[in-house]
Every structure is written in structure tokens, then in C-alpha cells.
Amino acid sequence: MNFDFSEDQKMLKEQVSKFLSDNCSLDVARDILESDKTYSEEVWRGLVDLGLTGTAIPEEYGGLGLGALELCVVAEELGRAAAPVPFSSSVYLGTEAIVKYGTDSQKEKWLPKLAVGELISTFALPETNSEPTEKNIKTTFSNGKINGRKIPVADGSCSDIAIVVVKNTDNDHIALTIVDLTSEYVKRNQISTLDPSRDHAEIIFENSDAELMDTGDEGWGAIENILNSAAVLMAFEQIGGAEASLNMAKDYALDRYAFGRQIGSYQAIKHKLADMYVKIELARSNSYYGAMMLNDGGADLKIAAAASRVAATDAYNFAAQESIQTHGGIGFTWEADTQFFYRRSQVLGLALGSSITWKNKLVNQLEEKNIS
Amino acid sequence: MDFNDTKEEADFREEVKTWLKENASKGEKVGGRYDAIDVQEDALSRARDWQAKKAEAGYAAITWPEEFGGLGGTAIQSVIYSQEEAKYNVPTGFFEIGLGMCIPTMMAWATKEQNERFVKPALYGEEVWCQLFSEPSAGSDVAGVRTKAEKDGDDWIINGQKVWTSGAHFSDFGIIVVRTDPNVAKHKGLSFFFLDMKSEGIEVKPIRQLSGGANFNEVFFTDVRVPDSQRLGDVGQGWKVALTTLMNERLAIGVPKSADYSSLTRAAKEVDLNDQPAIKNDLVRSKIADWYIQAEGLKYTKMRTLTALSKGETPGPESSIGKIVSAPKMQDLASFAMDLQGAAGIINDSEIALLHSIFQSQWLSAAGYRIAGGTDEILRNIVAERVLGLPQDVRVDKAVPFNELPSGR
Numbered sequence A: 001m002n003f004d005f006s007e008d009q010k011m012l013k014e015q016v017s018k019f020l021s022d023n024c025s026l027d028v029a030r031d032i033l034e035s036d037k038t039y040s041e042e043v044w045r046g047l048v049d050l051g052l053t054g055t056a057i058p059e060e061y062g063g064l065g066l067g068a069l070e071l072c073v074v075a076e077e078l079g080r081a082a083a084p085v086p087f088s089s090s091v092y093l094g095t096e097a098i099v100k101y102g103t104d105s106q107k108e109k110w111l112p113k114l115a116v117g118e119l120i121s122t123f124a125l126p127e128t129n130s131e132p133t134e135k136n137i138k139t140t141f142s143n144g145k146i147n148g149r150k151i152p153v154a155d156g157s158c159s160d161i162a163i164v165v166v167k168n169t170d171n172d173h174i175a176l177t178i179v180d181l182t183s184e185y186v187k188r189n190q191i192s193t194l195d196p197s198r199d200h201a202e203i204i205f206e207n208s209d210a211e212l213m214d215t216g217d218e219g220w221g222a223i224e225n226i227l228n229s230a231a232v233l234m235a236f237e238q239i240g241g242a243e244a245s246l247n248m249a250k251d252y253a254l255d256r257y258a259f260g261r262q263i264g265s266y267q268a269i270k271h272k273l274a275d276m277y278v279k280i281e282l283a284r285s286n287s288y289y290g291a292m293m294l295n296d297g298g299a300d301l302k303i304a305a306a307a308s309r310v311a312a313t314d315a316y317n318f319a320a321q322e323s324i325q326t327h328g329g330i331g332f333t334w335e336a337d338t339q340f341f342y343r344r345s346q347v348l349g350l351a352l353g354s355s356i357t358w359k360n361k362l363v364n365q366l367e368e369k370n371i372s
Numbered sequence B: 001m002d003f004n005d006t007k008e009e010a011d012f013r014e015e016v017k018t019w020l021k022e023n024a025s026k027g028e029k030v031g032g033r034y035d036a037i038d039v040q041e042d043a044l045s046r047a048r049d050w051q052a053k054k055a056e057a058g059y060a061a062i063t064w065p066e067e068f069g070g071l072g073g074t075a076i077q078s079v080i081y082s083q084e085e086a087k088y089n090v091p092t093g094f095f096e097i098g099l100g101m102c103i104p105t106m107m108a109w110a111t112k113e114q115n116e117r118f119v120k121p122a123l124y125g126e127e128v129w130c131q132l133f134s135e136p137s138a139g140s141d142v143a144g145v146r147t148k149a150e151k152d153g154d155d156w157i158i159n160g161q162k163v164w165t166s167g168a169h170f171s172d173f174g175i176i177v178v179r180t181d182p183n184v185a186k187h188k189g190l191s192f193f194f195l196d197m198k199s200e201g202i203e204v205k206p207i208r209q210l211s212g213g214a215n216f217n218e219v220f221f222t223d224v225r226v227p228d229s230q231r232l233g234d235v236g237q238g239w240k241v242a243l244t245t246l247m248n249e250r251l252a253i254g255v256p257k258s259a260d261y262s263s264l265t266r267a268a269k270e271v272d273l274n275d276q277p278a279i280k281n282d283l284v285r286s287k288i289a290d291w292y293i294q295a296e297g298l299k300y301t302k303m304r305t306l307t308a309l310s311k312g313e314t315p316g317p318e319s320s321i322g323k324i325v326s327a328p329k330m331q332d333l334a335s336f337a338m339d340l341q342g343a344a345g346i347i348n349d350s351e352i353a354l355l356h357s358i359f360q361s362q363w364l365s366a367a368g369y370r371i372a373g374g375t376d377e378i379l380r381n382i383v384a385e386r387v388l389g390l391p392q393d394v395r396v397d398k399a400v401p402f403n404e405l406p407s408g409r
Ligand SMILES: Cc1cc2nc3c(=O)[nH]c(=O)nc-3n(C[C@H](O)[C@H](O)[C@H](O)COP(=O)(O)OP(=O)(O)OC[C@H]3O[C@@H](n4cnc5c(N)ncnc54)[C@H](O)[C@@H]3O)c2cc1C
Pocket: A267, B034, B097, B131, B132, B133, B134, B135, B136, B137, B138, B139, B140, B141, B163, B164, B165, B166, B167, B216, B368, B369, B371, B372, B373, B374, B375, B376, B377, B378, B381, B393
């Protein structure tokens, strides 16, 4: 039985945690929230210098060639710091998509640059107010060009390239393409979202040059595959954020007095915090299994990814919202740091699709496995 | 990460598998700890036989030291044994309290001679033990017991009443917390004894449970004489001894294997909602997913704990979430499964009801699991205080002599 991260992985976690606590206090997130900047270049540079953008890129393409477990520990720390950087877009999604579905020449062309942080990538999937499905993707690919509109695209204004999900009109299949976002045939508008400490954009493609990736005959399955990997990694980021929310609430509950006692001595508060803890541990345990499946390419990845995501979204949403409640009026102010987690919990919880969607995927798997 | 056994663990598993194959009966399962409708003598005697076999082979108490008849093994070996034993239909439900709580308390506090006398018969299932802690006015607040013991020569005379004592009606011995000094603060006036349940003056009256069974009891004490030599710990030190039991209780308690997301999925395939299988309904799917993440979350939390044990480390506090999650899940899931069936959900005739009325029975017994061995509320307090480090509740009873404390019903 060895259901834990290795000593090396724990050391990496320490290292990232130290870097972030030295360089990425919540004031950094506040700076992005309150300014026009799309992300913290200093923090991003630091992560790149630690080699983290290349964590799971094979060594032949300039990465560290480590596995998914290393990315999980990094993700947790980024979540804890509510780091305002395009790491999830560029690393869990864009880079992973190229590692999985890039042609050899695409890997040679893009991965080394992504590994050293010379480029930032993202993943462009949703187009409307409805959850994306195989049927409602309207962005088209034909003859090396794409046309359509993607919204919202996380880190869409600060990314250099995007993996764009399209319908290939030649065969009517869902496909993946790599698009240079700096081209004059791509229009980008930064959009207002719940979490301005992370950049989001509307992107309009008008005959933009696009490189078709190699998804074989997977079609929509390739999209699911990318989302499943990202779901596990993002679950760790959510757990980090949830734990930070719990810790803030706990510290406040010990410091704040009402009716002559610490508010943390009232059961309404104690039990609320205990519930946060329970949800976080449930999410963590599910996500450990998700991490194990992701790392081993295990057959259970689909259900484990869905379970990680559903549990982590539930834990983070609950912890972030109840942390504000624990703080009382001060928690609702612009000055307070509780807002970063409240905002980020929703953004991460919806980024890869809603809980409704993921719960459905989970039960699809149960039905497929015919568990009963 | 992997779930693989180490070489030693794999060897042990093989050994256990072989032994179980040769020895475990495939007979019918005996009722669980709280739900047995009436404990039949033959069920008890079958359980005794199985227990004796297990003890003989060393598997009845794998982690106990050899001097007490254990195997001197590791916690992980104990888990391996349980995993393998769970594949058989062996009797359970008679010795858990004795071996999980009472005897470990004896081993920590009784004399060498006493342990020589009592440990082995308990281990072999010859003598059954019960835990006489709760009283009508002291459950969560178990340090508030009123049953009193007064010194009389070399003996103590016990008078009072215990309640909810599981298995008292078939127990041979019991451990008991009593008040020996009502003039000092609550926790300071307690003492701890073990006693013979057949002693003169003890009357055991089964209490019928909501779920229909009668596995717990009222136990009345009228001038029951207990020798001072059966006191565990000093006079006034009873709370300290009781904590040994309660710590072990927290390790021992959990809820039995119950209908879970898989049974619910099965039910949702069998019943229709709006003329199509209920499994197609998004609300139903959402609920199944919620309970799936709880069940799997607990399963993998256990794996994390086992990993720590396997490496010889102390497990983290995450194991404390078990019953907080599983007991309400038992109740909520059963309730939802009944809701799926509409009016028919009320039928608990196992011949007629969906899946042999597992949800109906589970719903009835779940109400008890949320209370037994620490209520939902007390367990949340424990997480908040011991894991998160939040302050204890304000206590009005700490510095006041016990006999000046207010009492209600
Ligand atoms: C099936 C079953 C088997 C049992 N077996 C045994 C046994 O073998 N031996 C034994 O000694 N006992 C046994 N018990 C008793 C059990 O330990 C108690 O019932 C339990 O601890 C609760 O105590 P109580 O019933 O007095 O309820 P109370 O303590 O009066 O609780 C009533 C309500 O008040 C709440 N409450 C109490 N204190 C607090 C607090 N500080 N903060 C917040 N809420 C609080 C409780 O959570 C509960 O909701 C058994 C109980 C059951 C149901």
C-alpha cells in the first residue's frame, strides 16, 4: 500500500510553497484584480525559472519529463496562493493537449517554447451560454483556416497560442487545432468575469491560420480526454484554495470575540469549519485516486477525474463561501482577502464545465461499468 | 502510488487466504451489532465457535502482544485479515465491544493476574463483555454519570442505572464508570470497575429499538457488591480510565457495510420516474454522484491511513471524518431511495419491496448509527477541537461540585 506522494514530490511541493509564500502573497492577486494587468509576470517568471512550466513535458522537448503527480503538488500550492498566473490554461490544458495530440513536428515546434515559458498557451472550447457538446461546436476548420467565436477563453488575452476545438468541415468531425493568437486574423476582447485576478477573453477567428492536430479518430473523445486530465490537476488547485479558505476562517475564528468569547467557541462556527474540513478531506482522497489514475493512465481515469472534480468543486465553493460568513461584515469588504477565494472558487468550478455536467459523466461511467 | 502489498504483506495475505479457505464457514450471516431482532442462542454459539477458531490461529487479535494471545502483528496485517474475512459469511456482532474497547482497557489498567484470567476467555469468545457507560442523564456527557459506588470494607456497593448497554443481556462481564465522590467537580469524582454481570443485584431489561430489534438494555444496580480489587485506576481517576475506552471506541466505531451508491444505482434502473427509468433523471444522477464521492472519499481516506500505517507512521487526523460522513449518508441515501419508489417506498415487507427492503431497514437503523458511539454533533466538536484547534465549548460544569450542577430531564 503506497497511496501517497513520494518524498521527492513532497519536496517539490515545499519548494513551490516557499516560492509562492515569498513572492505571491494575496497582494499580488490584488494588484491584478485592481489593475489592467492580465497576470503577474514576476510570479510567472519565477515559476518558469523553477522549471514548472515544463514539468510534464518530455525531456526531448526541453521539459523535466516528470509525471502527473508532480503537477498535482504544484497545482495545490498555486491554488492555496490564488496565484494570478495562466498556469492551468497553459500547462494543464494547452501543453497537455500538445503532448497528447500534437504531431511530431508540432511538438518540436511548440513544446520547447512552452517548457521555458517563452510562450503561453490556452484551450478554447466554449462558444455560447450552453455547455459545449459535440453537437453545438460551431467554430469551423477548413483548408488550414478557422472561423468562429470562443467565449470565455481563460487567459485568452495573455496567451500566445490556443488549442481551439473546432468542427472539421471536411469530415464533420470534432478536431483540435493550434492557432497563433497574435495573428491579425484573430480578434481578442478582454471580458469582465467574476474573477478579474484571472484574465478571460472573447476570441473571434476570421480565416485565422490553424494547424490541425492529430486526434486520430477520437473526435470528441479527445476533448473529454484533455478535460479529464485537467480536471484532476484543477481539483488539486481547488483543494489548495479550499484549505486556504478554511485556514483563514479558522484564524479569524480564534481572534475574533463576540459576546465575551472567541467566535470559534460557538458550535455554529465550529461545526461549519468541521464540515469544511470533511469536504476537503473527501475531495483530497478522491483526487489522490484521480492523480494515481492520471499518472498510470489507469482505466478508471474517467470516473476518478469526475469524482475528483465534483468533490473538489463542492469543497472549494463551500469553504470559500462559508469563510466569508465566518468573517462577518469584514469578509464582505473589498479590502478583505476572502474575496479572492470566493471568486476563484467559481472560476475554477466552472472552467472545465459545471458540476451538473461532471456528475452526469460520473454516473455515465457507473452505468458503463454496470456497478450494481 | 499504488495499492500493492509489500512482499511481507502479500505473504501474510496468502497465509490468511489459505487459512480462511480451509476454516471459514459459508453459513448464513448472523445479525449485526445493533440490529439483531432477538439474539438467538444458536447464533451466539456459532459466533463463539468461529471466534475460538480464529483465536486459535492467532487472527482474533492480530495487533495484540503475544503474551495476551495476540499475534504481535501490525495494524496493516489486521486490515488485510479483515479484508479477506469480509469475503466470507462469518458471524460478527458479539465480541466487538469486548475486544475493541473493554479488554484493551483491561490490558492498560488491570493487574497481570487479572489479565491472565480474563483476556484469553474473551479472545476465544467464551466470555462476552459490555460497556456500561451511558445513563439516562449522561450520554454525550458521559462524565455526568450518577450511578454511585460507596466503599464498604474491601468492597464497593453500586446503586443506580445504566442504559443503552449493547449486549448486556448476553454479556458475562462489563466495565463501568461510577461516581464515588459527588462533592467534587464532575470529572474528578469518578471511579472505574469491571464486574461480573451475573452479580447479585444486577437486573438487565432489554429495550426495544425503533428498528424493531432489542439489542440494547437498561441495567439496574441494587446494592451490587464489587471487590475493590476490580477497580481499574485509582479512586477518583475513573475519567482517565474511561478515556482509554473512548479512544479505543473511536478506533472501533464505524457503520456496517450498507446499501450505497451501487444499490441506489440499481434501484434507479429498476424503478421508473415519469415513464422512464429513474436513472435517466438528472436529479437522481446528481444524488448518486454526491454519494459516490462520499463513499469513494472515505474508501481512499482509508487507503491514506493504511499507507501511513504501512510505512510505520502515525496516520493523520483525516480518519476522524468516517462516521460523520457515513452515518448520515446511510440515512439520506435510504430516504432518497424510498422517495424514488413513491407510495410503495413505505413497504418494508422484504418479499414485496424493492431490493428486499434494504433501504427501508437501513433507514430505520441509520437513525441509531448517528447517535451510537458519539453523535454527529459530538464528532464535529471533536474535529473542530482536536483537528482544527478551535476552543472547547464554554463549560459551566468544570469548577462546580457535581452535586451542585443543575440537571434537567
Ligand atoms: C444503538 C446504540 C447502541 C449503544 N450502545 C451503547 C453501549 O453499548 N454502551 C454505552 O455506554 N452506551 C451505548 N449507547 C449510548 C450512546 O453512547 C449515547 O446514546 C450517545 O452518546 C448519546 O447520548 P444520549 O443518548 O444521552 O443523548 P444526549 O447526550 O442527551 O444528546 C441529545 C442531543 O443533544 C446533542 N448534544 C449533547 N451534548 C452536546 C454538545 N456538547 N454539543 C452539541 N450537541 C450536544 C446530541 O448530539 C444529541 O443530538 C448506544 C446508543 C445507541 C443508539
